[in-house]
Amino acid sequence: MRPQPLSWAGEPSRVPPDVPAGAVDVIIPVAGAAEAFSRCLASVLAGTDLEHHRLVLVLDGPQPEATEALVSRIEGERTDGLLVLRAPERRGFVASVNQGMAASQRDVILLNSDTQVTAGWVRKLQEAAYSASEIATVTPFSNSATICSLPRFVETNALPAGQTVESFGRLVEARSRRAYPRLPTGVGVCLYVKRKALDQLGLFDTKSFGEGYGEESEFCMRALKAGYAHVLDDATFIFHEGQRSFGSSRGRRVDAAHRAMRRLHPEYLATVAAFLREDPIRPLRQRVLAELRPARREQPPGRPERVLHLVHGWPPWSPAGTEMYAAWLARRQAVHREVAVYARIADPQRAKGDAVELLDAGVRVRLLVNNFTQRDPLSRNALRDAALCADFARLLDAFRPHLLHVHHLAGHAASLVGAAAERGIPIVFQLQDWWLACARANLLDAGRRLCSGPSPGKCAACLPLTGLPPAPLLNRLLYVLRRRAMRRALDAADAFVLGSEALHQSARRLGILQPADRVYVIPYGVEVAPRTRERPAREPGAPLRFGFIGALLPHKGAHVAAAAFAGIDPARARLILWGDPAIDPAYTREVLAAGGAAVELRGRFAEGQAEAVLGGLDALLVPSPGLESFGLVAREALHQGLPVLASHRGALAELFAEGEAGALFDPDDPAALTSWIERLIADPGQLDRWSAQAPPVKGFAVHAEEIETVYERVLARRAPTPRLDQTLTETGPLRRRRGA
Numbered sequence: 001m002r003p004q005p006l007s008w009a010g011e012p013s014r015v016p017p018d019v020p021a022g023a024v025d026v027i028i029p030v031a032g033a034a035e036a037f038s039r040c041l042a043s044v045l046a047g048t049d050l051e052h053h054r055l056v057l058v059l060d061g062p063q064p065e066a067t068e069a070l071v072s073r074i075e076g077e078r079t080d081g082l083l084v085l086r087a088p089e090r091r092g093f094v095a096s097v098n099q100g101m102a103a104s105q106r107d108v109i110l111l112n113s114d115t116q117v118t119a120g121w122v123r124k125l126q127e128a129a130y131s132a133s134e135i136a137t138v139t140p141f142s143n144s145a146t147i148c149s150l151p152r153f154v155e156t157n158a159l160p161a162g163q164t165v166e167s168f169g170r171l172v173e174a175r176s177r178r179a180y181p182r183l184p185t186g187v188g189v190c191l192y193v194k195r196k197a198l199d200q201l202g203l204f205d206t207k208s209f210g211e212g213y214g215e216e217s218e219f220c221m222r223a224l225k226a227g228y229a230h231v232l233d234d235a236t237f238i239f240h241e242g243q244r245s246f247g248s249s250r251g252r253r254v255d256a257a258h259r260a261m262r263r264l265h266p267e268y269l270a271t272v273a274a275f276l277r278e279d280p281i282r283p284l285r286q287r288v289l290a291e292l293r294p295a296r297r298e299q300p301p302g303r304p305e306r307v308l309h310l311v312h313g314w315p316p317w318s319p320a321g322t323e324m325y326a327a328w329l330a331r332r333q334a335v336h337r338e339v340a341v342y343a344r345i346a347d348p349q350r351a352k353g354d355a356v357e358l359l360d361a362g363v364r365v366r367l368l369v370n371n372f373t374q375r376d377p378l379s380r381n382a383l384r385d386a387a388l389c390a391d392f393a394r395l396l397d398a399f400r401p402h403l404l405h406v407h408h409l410a411g412h413a414a415s416l417v418g419a420a421a422e423r424g425i426p427i428v429f430q431l432q433d434w435w436l437a438c439a440r441a442n443l444l445d446a447g448r449r450l451c452s453g454p455s456p457g458k459c460a461a462c463l464p465l466t467g468l469p470p471a472p473l474l475n476r477l478l479y480v481l482r483r484r485a486m487r488r489a490l491d492a493a494d495a496f497v498l499g500s501e502a503l504h505q506s507a508r509r510l511g512i513l514q515p516a517d518r519v520y521v522i523p524y525g526v527e528v529a530p531r532t533r534e535r536p537a538r539e540p541g542a543p544l545r546f547g548f549i550g551a552l553l554p555h556k557g558a559h560v561a562a563a564a565f566a567g568i569d570p571a572r573a574r575l576i577l578w579g580d581p582a583i584d585p586a587y588t589r590e591v592l593a594a595g596g597a598a599v600e601l602r603g604r605f606a607e608g609q610a611e612a613v614l615g616g617l618d619a620l621l622v623p624s625p626g627l628e629s630f631g632l633v634a635r636e637a638l639h640q641g642l643p644v645l646a647s648h649r650g651a652l653a654e655l656f657a658e659g660e661a662g663a664l665f666d667p668d669d670p671a672a673l674t675s676w677i678e679r680l681i682a683d684p685g686q687l688d689r690w691s692a693q694a695p696p697v698k699g700f701a702v703h704a705e706e707i708e709t710v711y712e713r714v715l716a717r718r719a720p721t722p723r724l725d726q727t728l729t730e731t732g733p734l735r736r737r738r739g740a
Contacts, residue, residue: 002270003266003267003269003270004267004270005184005267005270005271005273005274005275006184006221006224006225006267006271007224008182008183008184008224008229008230008271008275009182009229010132010134010135010182010224010227010228010229011134011227012132012133012134012227013227014134014226014227015133015134015136015196015200015226015227015228016133016196016200017133018130018133018194018196019196021107021126021129021130022106022107023052023053023054023106024053024054024106024107024108024109024122024126024192025053025054025055025056025083025100025104025106025107025108025109026044026048026053026054026055026056026108026109026111026122027056027058027097027100027101027104027108027109027110027111028040028041028044028055028056028057028058028111028112028113029058029060029093029096029097029100029110029112029113030057030058030059030060030063030067030071030096030113031059031060031061031063031090031093031096031113032063032064032067033113033114034063034064034066034067034070035066036113036114036241037067037070037113037114038066038070039116039241040111040112040113040114040115040116040117041070041074043115043116043117043118043165044111044117045074047117047118047119047120047121047122048117048121048122049122050078050080050081050082051080051081053081053122054081054082054083054104054106055081055082055083056082056083056084056085056100056103056104057071057074057082057083057084057085058085058087058096058097058099058100059071059084059085059086059087060087060090060091060092060093060095060096061087061088061089061090061091062090071084083103085099085100085103087099092206093213093215094204094205094206094209094215095206097110097203097204097215098203098204098206101193101198101203101204102203104195105195106195107126107129107192107193107194107195108192108193108195108198109122109125109190109191109192109193110188110190110191110193110216111189111190111238112188112189112190112240114240114241114242115142115189115190115238115239115240115241116165116238116239116241117190117238118165118166118169118170118236118237118238118239119166119169119170120173120236121140121169121236121238124140124173124233124235124236125138125140125190125192125233125236126192127178127233127235128178128180128192128231128233128235128236129192129194129231131178131180131231132180132229132231134227134228134229135180135194135228135229135230135231136193136194136197136201136220136223136228136229136230137186137191137192137193137194137197137216137220137223137228137230137231138180138186138191138192138230138231138232138233139183139186139187139189139190139191139192139230139231139232139233140190140232140233140236140237140238141172141232141233141234141236141237141238141288142187142189142190142237142238142239142240143156143157143158143159143237143239143240143242144156144157144189144240144241144242145187145189145190145240146187147183147184147185147187147272147275147276147281148183148187148189148232148281150172150237150285150288151285151288151289151292151357151359152357152359152364153279153281153282153285154276155355155357156242156354156355156356156357157356157357157358157359158356158357158358158367159239160292160358160359160360161358161359161360161361162361165237165239168237168239169236169237169238171288171291171292172234172235172236172237172288173235173236173237175287175288175290175291176234176235176284176287177234177284177287178234178235179234179284180231180232180233180234181231181232181234181280181281181284182229182230182231182280183230183231183232183275184220184224184230184271184272184274184275185216185217185220185221185230185268185271185272186216186217186220186230187216188215188216188217189238189240190238190240191216192233193219197223197228200226201219201222201223201226204216204218204219205218205219205260205264208260208263208264209256209257209260213253213254213256213257214253214254214256214257214258214260214261215257217257217261217268218260218261218264218265221261221264221265221267221268221271224271232281232284234281234284242350289359292359292362293334293362294334294335294361294362295335296335296336296337297335297336298336299336299337302712302715302716303336303337303708303711303712303715304337304401304402304403304426304711304715305337305338305402306337306338306339306340306399306400306401306402306403307330307333307337307338307339307340307401307402307403307404307405307711308339308340308341308342308395308396308399308401308403308404308405308420309326309329309330309339309340309341309342309404309405309406309407310341310342310343310404310405310406310407310408310409310412310416310417311323311326311341311342311343311407311408312343312344312407312408312409312410312411312412313343313344313345313411314326314327314341314343314345314358314360314365314367315327315607316606316607317345317346317367318343318344318345319604319607320550320551321432321630321631321632321633322407322408322432322433323343324527324607324632325407325432325524325632326341326407327360328527328700329405329700329704329707330360330363331360331361331362331363332700332701332704333363333704334361334362334363335362338364338399339362339363339364340363340364340365340366340395340399340401341360341363341364341365341366342366342368342392342395342412342416343365343366343367343368344367344368344369344370344410344411344412345367345368345369345370346369346370346371346372347369347371348371350369351369352369352370352371352373352374353368353369353370353387353388353391354368354369355367355368355369355391356369364399366395368388368391368412370388370411370412372411375468377465377466377468377474377478378478378481379413380465380466381439381465381466381478381482382409382410382411382412382413382414383413383414383415383478383481383482383485384413384414384415384485385412385413385415388412388413388416389413389415389416389419392412392416392419393419396419396420396423396425397423401420401425402425402426402715403425403426403427403428403711403714403715404417404420404425404426404427404428405427405428405430406427406428406429406430406489406493407430407432408432408433408435409435409436409486409489410435410441414485414486414488414489415485415488415489416489417429417488417489417492417493418488418489418492420492421492426494426714426715426718427492427493427494428493428494428495428496428497428710428711428714429489429490429493429495429496429497430496430497430498431496431497431498431503431507431512431513431629432499432629433503433627433629434503434506434507434510434512434627434629436486436489436490436512437453437454437486437507437510437511437512438451438454438459439459439463439465439482440462440463440555440626441555441626442555442624442626442627442628443626443627444554444555444625444626444627445462446462446463448554448625450625450626450627450649453509453510454479454483454510456476456477456479456480456483457476459479460472460475460476460478460479465478465479465482466478490512490513490514493517494518494714494717494718495517495518495519495520495710495713495714496513496517496518496519496520497520497522497707497710498519498520498521498522498629499521499522499523499524499629499630499651500521500523500629500630500650500651500654501521501651501654502627502629502650502651502653502654503627503629503630503650503651504519504521506627506650520706520710522703522706522707522710523630523654523698523703524630524632524635524698524700524703525697525698525699525700525701525702525703525704526632526635526636526639526697526698526699526700527699527700528611528636528639528640528697528699528700529611535615535640535641535642535691536615538618538684538687543570543571543572543573543574544572544573544574544618544619544677544680544681544684544687545573545574545576545616545617545618545619546561546565546573546574546575546576546617546618546619546620546621546645546677547575547576547577547578547613547614547616547617547619547620547621548561548575548576548577548578548579548620548621548622548623549578549579549610549613549614549620549633550578550579550622550633551579551580551583552577552579552580552581552583552584552587552588552591553583553584553587554587554625554626555624555625555626556579556623556624556626557622557623557624557625557626557647557667558577558579558587558591558623559587559590559591559594560623560625560647560667560670560673561575561577561595561621561623561673562575562577562591562592562594562595562599563594563595563670564623564670564671564673564674564677565595565596565598565599565674565677566594566595566596566598566674567674568598568674568677568678568681569598570597570598572681573598573677573680573681574598574599574600575595575598575599575600575621576600576602576617577591577599577600577601577602578602578603578604578605578613579601579603579604580603580604581601581603588601610633610636611636611640614636614637614640614642615640617637617642618642618643618684618687619642619643619644619645619662619680619687620633620634620637620642620643620644620645621644621645621646621673622634622644622645622646622647622652623645623646623647623665623667623673624646624647624649624650624652624667625647625649625667625668626649627649627650628647628649628650628651628652629650629651630651631646631651631652631655634646634652634655635655635697636697638655638656638661638694638695638697639694639697641691641692641694642691642694643661643662643687643690643691643694644656644661644662645662645663645664645665645673645676646662646663646664646665647664647665647666647667648664648665648666649667652664656694656695657695660690660693660694660695661690661691661693661694661695662690663676
């Protein structure tokens, strides 16, 4: 007979009465992960009254040098409020927890070493614990605590965009009703346990759950059967970095825990499933989420009510042009409709396919981990991935988008587009670069030369997709399969959006676009504040400041800029590089060596600082030898009146009329750029003349409305009465295009 769920209400008559609440022992088992433990310890020391309560550190076997140094320092600073327990050998998580609880006669809080607590956390947890005598355990809200997760239920969440651990903790407390809803189990990330429950029920089951994971659920099931209850403290939030304390062994531990729970408590899965169906804490989550979502404005009829964006990254983890563009668009759209995003994230501490949820200005962003460590060349090269497709299909079925907007498939799988097409979802496919035809995305080959176009043999030699034997044959076959997979994805699209005429003509020539495809060429807008002041005057005699902003990779051309500065006196002009050197350290070293004393590396800057960075330059360099499909940073510069010296390749040639706001040059000839730098050193007034002639730049609000027009037309074509499809130009009027 199928096991029936247990009641999680609790039975006060069956449990001992409470004694007055007293001091609490905070128990932190420690097993590696020194950096996360350091952050955890700092938050506990800042947010806990250790004059009253006590911190118990349980070191499970020998620790990294950094951990030992940190513990020794704390021991030297505190004479009371601290107990350090050491095990000479590694015994496992549960044994460490039990050692800490056995050394205590108080209520305890079990706290993972990869968490960060917030102000007043112990007091609030204790208030929840003593709100009813039958309560055995209390769990706070956390970003990653299964049934107590916030913002999204039963998911691993990042902090909502714009929030810190402390600010989000304050928000949770401010929106709390102190409802303390009942749970079927506590969650061991942060678990308050009353001493009377420990004395009656005993410690955790070391034999069945020795390494950790599931031990608190087994204890909580014993407690339910004894009449106890478990509650959520909806006034407290703690941050959980997630999976750092267990690392790569998490999957194995989860499977072992589920087997043990089925054996020890057959009712467990049925009980949790009943709770998941009921989801009684949803109203409490919604109270918090209401403060994080923008006020919704009514949108005109004929537009989609739910839009899903598919893109290969998301800021701040991936701050490149396509990712920034998709973020700007999705955030604007969230004011009018439900918007979700399916994106990739790299995180070596997580396994492939793990998901992290982010709430960003009302946009639900689902980030799937892909570190490109898989051996399967079909998955590694975004051709086909069964697990990824299954996750995306679940999102499609749950979110039910009225339109899918594809920005980029790198790091995903081309077959995702087919999953949407199978469900009859209209698809807008935005070409952001040349990746669909060129795995390098910009038609710049391994020798840093422009490629005339793809072919299996040429592509396999330029960028092998696998090292599996027989590699020469297999790579040619993979490129054939890649071309077919991308063609299937493209054929599913209802319409295409491109940001430049250069990309449009190139995509036609390469066969990315077919003659009958419906194409909208819409130069992008830029998400910038109104220009309210003129550029500051340069300091007389100071060196001119030329800036490079972008990925430190060959196709962006930092080496071209550096070579142009090789003979430049740094007292007369300097090149400032903004980019992440960790992407390709060898290339970064090459760039710095080529430029000499006139070149300075500043690294990355945070989202939102672009205006200040551009304001500190006299000219922007965009020396890309690879093809550029639009040039967002260049347009941000022009908006500020900052002159631009750019490669004449791809869409960069469409930035401005000749001599209007800068100059174009051949990136294969660094001397041409050097010549311009020397001319500007000799005549800096040219920069002022260019600045005064900078053309107006389209704002993103205008561009977002143009995208809405595309959406309307795509949906109208799906309606019973088709309508004529047309193409938008930069200024807004419509013109017919052949094949539309």
